[in-house]
Every structure is written in C-alpha cells, then in structure tokens.
Amino acid sequence: ESGTGKELVAEAVHAASGRAGGPLVVFDCAAIPTQLMESELFGHEKGAFTGATSQRVGRMEEADGGTLFLDELGELPLDLQPKLLRALEKREVRRVGGARTRRVDFRVVAATNRDLAAEVNRGAFREDLYYRLAVVRVRVPPLRERPEDVPRLVEHFVRRALPDDAKRAAKILASISEENRARLMAHPWPGNVRELKNLIQRTLALSTEDDPAALEPQTAPGLERRPAASDAPEPVVDLDRPFSDLKKEVVESFERNYLTRQLARHEGNYSRAAAASGMDRMYFKRMLKKRG
Numbered sequence: 001e002s003g004t005g006k007e008l009v010a011e012a013v014h015a016a017s018g019r020a021g022g023p024l025v026v027f028d029c030a031a032i033p034t035q036l037m038e039s040e041l042f043g044h045e046k047g048a049f050t051g052a053t054s055q056r057v058g059r060m061e062e063a064d065g066g067t068l069f070l071d072e073l074g075e076l077p078l079d080l081q082p083k084l085l086r087a088l089e090k091r092e093v094r095r096v097g098g099a100r101t102r103r104v105d106f107r108v109v110a111a112t113n114r115d116l117a118a119e120v121n122r123g124a125f126r127e128d129l130y131y132r133l134a135v136v137r138v139r140v141p142p143l144r145e146r147p148e149d150v151p152r153l154v155e156h157f158v159r160r161a162l163p164d165d166a167k168r169a170a171k172i173l174a175s176i177s178e179e180n181r182a183r184l185m186a187h188p189w190p191g192n193v194r195e196l197k198n199l200i201q202r203t204l205a206l207s208t209e210d211d212p213a214a215l216e217p218q219t220a221p222g223l224e225r226r227p228a229a230s231d232a233p234e235p236v237v238d239l240d241r242p243f244s245d246l247k248k249e250v251v252e253s254f255e256r257n258y259l260t261r262q263l264a265r266h267e268g269n270y271s272r273a274a275a276a277s278g279m280d281r282m283y284f285k286r287m288l289k290k291r292g
Helices: 008-017 036-044 078-090 116-120 129-131 147-161 166-175 178-186 190-207 243-265 270-277 281-291
Strands: 024-028 067-071 106-108
Touching: 008 067, 008 078, 036 078, 078 129, 106 270, 147 166, 147 178, 147 190, 147 243, 147 270, 178 243, 243 270, 243 281, 270 281
Parallel strands: 024 067, 067 106
Antiparallel strands: none
C-alpha cells in the first residue's frame, strides 16, 4: 500500500549496512517528468540537449559508495528500463550526451506499491529487470497490521523534526497521555505512516513550549474523541436483510474493535493482550489478522 514507510525501511537498510558511511540517494520514479528522468538518473553533459547549459551528475553517480533507493519503481518508463538494467549489470553509467562510461558501486533498494509480477505478465515491466532487482523481497505491511510500531514511529518523527532540541522533543513525547497513545495505536491509519507523520508535523506546528495541552494529538482529523456509549445513537437495523447476515456483521465488528483495543491498551504486547482477553496468544493474533 502507499505510505507504509518504504523509504524508512530503505533508510534502515542503509544505516545497518557496511555502506552507512556513504550517501543514501533517493530517486522517485513517480515524481520526475518522463522527459527528464534519464538525465536525472544517469546525468548529462553540457550541450546534450536544449537547456543543458552545464554538466550534471546523475543520481547513480551520486550514490557511488552508498545506496540508491528507487522509489515507485513501477512508474519507470519501459524504454528506460533496459538502460537501468545495463547500468546495474555492468556497474557503470554513461551520461546523456557523453562518450565515456564511469564506474559506480552502490547498493540498490527498490520499492513499489504495484504488483510487478503482474506488470511483467502484461508487458508493462521488463522481466529481466524484475529478476535482477527481486533478489530479496520484503513486504511492508500497512500500519493497521502493526500497531506496536506506532509509538516507535511517533518518537522517531518527533525527534527527527526537532534534531537540535532534544529537551523539547522529550517534553512532547512525555506529554502524550496513555489514552491518546492507545487511541493512536487503535486508529486504522488509512494513510499509513504518511498519515502518522503528517499528524506529528501538524501537532508540532500548532504547539508551543508553554502550551503542553496543544501537544496532545487528540484533535487530529479522524482521531476525534468518540462519544460515550450512552450518548451514541441507536444503531439502524435493516429489517429487509436476513438475521444471520446482520448478526455476522455485528459479531465481526465487535471482534475487530475488541481485539484492536486490547492490543492498543497493552501497547502492542500480544502476550499481555491475549492474556487479558482470556485467549491463546497465537489464536489472538490469528483472530486479529482475520478481522483486520
């Protein structure tokens, strides 16, 4: 899915690798106009095309000694794919308009929210490039499937937003109540990690050091406080539908809400949440996945 934090995974892979001392260069295939993509990736020489008034180093050369992260790889134009494949196979690049090749050495991490195997089958993505890149495949699940990651991501984004003010970052993190922490973990996050990141940025933008109440992320869209059960309107019952169908929907909704809230209440600890529910840990996880 989009926004699950694929770039964060790429950053973690880079930081844990032997190339951590080198650069991490991001090339977003979906954000660059098609006509500029080749020169952005491979670089160009002066006069290579109209507007090329100076020499430019491409992203592949910039990544030398480090990691090149190809984001949204599925958006890479088909006519550029063989050039990328050759560069990866030969470990060398030739700038647009250039006569000589340059050696490069970098790790490649690629990400996409498309099914590239299906794209290969319909001829929209080259099979040879797919197998060249699909050496180790990692699925990044949506945030709703890993609520235990929410507190760590909140801390990560707060500290990243305030790199020179560790004291304020600590104060912000301490100001988030257990109730709000549980609500953050129980939220379905349709926008995934991107939605959470935007929430943190919004909270910081609207807060001040003298107003700790503003640091509570409880007023974010989609996270408003729910009314008490006594204030909730009586559910509408569709009498034109069979009893068994409606009962099944109600039971599934209850199970999903109950399990998600128990997990949030116990800060993502499956063992404690399962014990509090009177369930086996593995059965609890299977039920949560089934209802997720």
